[in-house]
Amino acid sequence: MPELPEVEAVRRQLRRVMEGARIERVETRRADLRSPFPRDFAARLEGQTVNALRRRAKYLLADLASGDTLLMHLGMSGSFRVVRGRTDAVHGDFYFKRSRLDAHDHVLFTLSSGATVVFNDPRRFGQMDVIRADELASNRALTSLGPEPLDRRFNATTLARALKSKKTTLKAALSDQRVVAGLGNIYVCEALHRARLSPKRRASTLAKANGEPRPGAEALAEAIQDVLKEAIANKHRYRSNDRFRVYDHEGERCPRRGCSGIIKRIVQAGRSTFFCPVCQR
DNA sequence: CCGCGGGCCTGAGAGC
């Protein structure tokens, strides 16, 4: 479920309990998500103070006093919750004072503050890794990422340059983390709707031959930022898809004022795309 | 190098 806004919301919640705290104990009930954890996963975390909790694209990075970085990804179904109190092992399983653990609670971080951060991930598409300081800069997952859309350096010019050589559609190009980092299926749909651009349009048409942005690139860069900022700000104000204007709204009237289009669902690169065929060109 | 299709997992929801 999580795209950039969701991961950012998780970061803001977790940093309150993790930053400045020491990780006292790490319990891995399952040490294999998308890939197996390093064998010394717990040992390299226990005793470490978390200096900062950062986000890059959809990754969370906890900077440790040792210089190592705890790298975490929520995949499709990952989530964290904070439980007050330490765990107790009973018959080989862990219990809190009042609540039992869920079958998909895979990792528990007990902090010096007394809080326990629990990572839950039913589909296990998530990721946990500990990266050494000298390997962080060359980490494959991180180095291939494009610009942060909410960063100063992201604008119509950088976006146009990234799209210029793309032979594919806008939908596929924006879903590519090398072009812009942090968008997923939902916010790609939302940003394209806001920018009035068709997901089927060729990505390269937003750039001139010399790489300069066409007006569509201006609109798109702005739409991406607006959609993400709004989603972060509104995180806890709405439920489920009420926040989305086109995603999962197949068959409904286009929410754009004055537009009488009906939201359509198509499949691109194996994933659903929702858009208005009338106002998105 | 690029773009596409398939695969990894489990759970929710629809339809019968």
Add this chain to the structure above:
DNA sequence: TGCTCTCAGGCCCGCG
């Protein structure tokens, strides 16, 4: 109620 089927917002890999 219960079964089966489809689909899901991530990412990586291998193929052409």
